[in-house]
Amino acid sequence: xxxxxxxxxxxxxxxxxxxxxxxxxxxxxxxxxxxxxxxxxxxxxxxxxxxxxxxxxxxxxxxxxxxxxxxxxxxxxxxxxxxxxxxxxxxxxxxxxxxxxxxxxxxxxxxxxxxxxxxxxxxxxxxxxxxxxxxxxxxxxxxxxxxxxxxxxxxxxxxxxxxxxxxxxxxxxxxxxxxxxxxxxxxxxxxxxxxxxxxxxxxxxxxxxxxxxxxxxxxxxxxxxxxxxxxxxxxxxxxxxxxxxxxxxxxxxxxxxxxxxxxxxxxxxxxxxxxxxxxxxxxxx
Numbered sequence: 223x224x225x226x227x228x229x230x231x232x233x234x235x236x237x238x239x240x241x242x243x244x245x246x247x248x249x250x251x252x253x254x255x256x257x258x259x260x261x262x263x264x265x266x267x268x269x270x271x272x273x274x275x276x277x278x279x280x281x282x283x284x285x286x287x288x289x290x291x292x293x294x295x296x297x298x299x300x301x302x303x304x305x306x307x308x309x310x311x312x313x314x315x316x317x318x319x320x321x322x323x324x325x326x327x328x329x330x331x332x333x334x335x336x337x338x339x340x341x342x343x344x345x346x347x348x349x350x351x352x353x354x355x356x357x358x359x360x361x362x363x364x365x366x367x368x369x370x371x372x373x374x375x376x377x378x379x380x381x382x383x384x385x386x387x388x389x390x391x392x393x394x395x396x397x398x399x400x401x402x403x404x405x406x407x408x409x410x411x412x413x414x415x416x417x418x419x420x421x422x423x424x425x426x427x428x429x430x431x432x433x434x435x436x437x438x439x440x441x442x443x444x445x446x447x448x449x450x451x452x453x454x455x456x457x458x459x460x461x462x463x464x465x466x467x468x469x470x471x472x473x474x475x476x477x478x479x480x481x482x483x484x485x486x487x488x489x490x491x492x493x494x495x496x497x498x499x500x501x502x503x504x505x506x507x
Contacts, residue, residue: 223480223490224250224285226425226465227259228436229472236260237273240282246473249282252327252423252463255289255314262313270320277321284323286397286423286463289314291329291371296351297344298331304351311366312358319362325422326359327367327397330385333375344375345385352389360393367397367422372406372434379403379413386420395422399465401429401436404444411448418456425465426483436467438475439482450488459489 225248230239236253237260243251253260277283294307314326331351333344359366368382376382382396398421400410414421426449428442429435439446453462468475484492 223459224252224423224461224463225476226252226254226288226463226467228254228465228467229469229475231256231259231469233469234259237265237269240273240284241276242473244276244280244282248476249280250460251282251284252286252288252465253284255287260287262310262317265317270317274321284318284321286325286327286367287314287318287321287323288327288369289329290327291332291369291374294329294331296328296331296355297333297348297375299339299343299347304347308351308354311355315358315362315364318364323364325365325367325397327369327423328355329371330368330374330376330382332373341375348385349388352394356389356391356393360391365393365395365422367395369397369425370399370402372402377402377406378408379417383417383420396420397423397425397463399425400444400449401425401427401434401442401465404442405429405431405434407431411445411452414449414452414456421457421461423461423463424453424457425463427464427466427479436465438466438468439479440486446483446486446488450483450486454489 225243227236227239257264289311294310295303296307298304311328318326331348333339370377370379370382379398386394398414403410403413427436428439428444429437430442453459464479466475466479480490481492483490
């Protein structure tokens with residue numbers, strides 16, 4: 223299973239968080255692109271090379287970089303804003319190539335909530351952006367993954383599949399976020415089973431339907447036994463990203479999540495709570 227480093231967003235740079243996670247026994251990662259955690263222009267050549275060497279020595283890997291969506295808009299009505307978004311994602315693609323990452327997660331874009339442009343318009347602007355970005359990813363040996371997000375103009379798995387089918391290129395697939403789906407009352411089990419062929423990765427965490435969260439496993443509305451069976455029947459856990467987001471003691475939260483998934487029938491190891499023991503030893507010194 224892949225570990226997302228979002229919990230370290232404000233507490234550590236990704237290049238500092240990775241050694242801690244690797245020493246703890248985790249070996250596959252997704253990194254969100256957000257300053258100061260990880261921002262291409264803020265990581266010089268020496269730091270990039272040192273990170274790749276550390277990954278190679280330890281047998282670890284960065285599976286994906288998550289370019290995010292709050293600062294970007296591939297469907298902006300302003301051509302200059304679309305250009306800035308393309309340039310940023312291009313820089314993320316370059317960083318992904320240096321670190322050996324296979325995928326870059328992106329958002330289709332947003333539209334204004336009041337006096338909105340039509341869906342036809344925003345789709346047109348988004349497709350214009352993809353005409354440049356998809357070939358860039360393909361040439362880099364990567365693929366872009368569109369994420370289902372509640373604030374996007376294409377929030378459902380069905381919306382994203384229609385975009386993927388229209389583009390019809392293996393360099394564009396979907397990362398299906400179970401919590402994002404559940405928050406808008408879409409069944410992530412049904413979504414995965416119906417559209418597994420279009421899904422490159424899956425993000426897992428829990429949520430309620432009143433408050434959007436990326437919460438510990440078993441604290442929200444998701445049926446984890448059913449979702450685990452669906453994952454086993456389709457993509458497998460090697461393509462699943464644990465995205466529980468907690469700033470306090472993230473190692474303990476990750477270990478606990480892995481154990482909770484194991485207890486619900488997922489084919490992942492039961493990690494226990496070594497992070498909690500490690501923290502206690504540090505406190506006792």
